[in-house]
Amino acid sequence: MGEIVVGVDLSDAGVAALRWAAAQARVTGASLRGIHVLKLPDAFALAGLVGAAVETPVESINAGYRQALTAVWQSVDPDDSWSLEYVVDDPRGVLAEASKQASLIVVGTGSSSGLERLISGSVSHYILNHSHCPVVAVPAG
Template sequence: MESTRTPCEPEVVVGFDDSPSARAALRWASRYARSAGLRLRAVHVLGQVPDPMAWVSSYDAAGYLGESPTPEDLEARIKDVVRQSFQALKPEPAWRLDFVGGSPGKTLINESRHSQLLVIGTREHTGIERLISGSVSHYCLSHSLRPIVAVPAPDDDERS
């Protein structure tokens, strides 16, 4: 029987949106990549730009409270926040942060198709939230041909 797997690159792909669970996943992936001598590629999926006020609360962008930011302003701010979090890891020279458009689950599966490992953050979705937003981690776990590590969000006292 012929395998459907493609050859692997010496790379770990981590989905990263700067949420607490994604920051935990990025920390885990960076430790693993360093210990295994692999490249790390963080992928931030740029979907539809969120409602400005929802973004303000979720990314704590207090600087926008008195203004009405444009979608371009929001996307630029999101990229800045994500870049700062990535740089805080003191990435190795071969490590990358990519911004890719698309649906988060499908995009992460596509971006990791040649990697050795996909790392994703998980958080509990319950009730209406799961119906509305779905679960990227569930999608990835259900569709990936590569191994996946799902890293939970830290407890509240670990977030600082």
């Protein structure tokens, strides 16, 4: 198996997805590429300012938030060949684009609800419908 891509965030479902993807990478010998997408403010998206993803220097992310993400990533004891990227854009587009070169994409599911889902849509639902490779949607817990 080539590369597994996993959406990484601090939600319970995001952590579960990372754990599942890490276990799958170990079993199959695949490399693992974690992507944390810093969502553009809705005002930018509504104004049509969504464009190509911008890789974000880790240092520009709030220190406490960065430490929490690093702790989640480190909790799966990442292999030296695995990577964690930070990108600013719409998570749906970034992960769908990453699926073009992946053997498998893993996303957490069920972490957005109500108004948030109505406005921005479910990332996992979008990926299930727009991925270029097989998808595993992992629920929290």
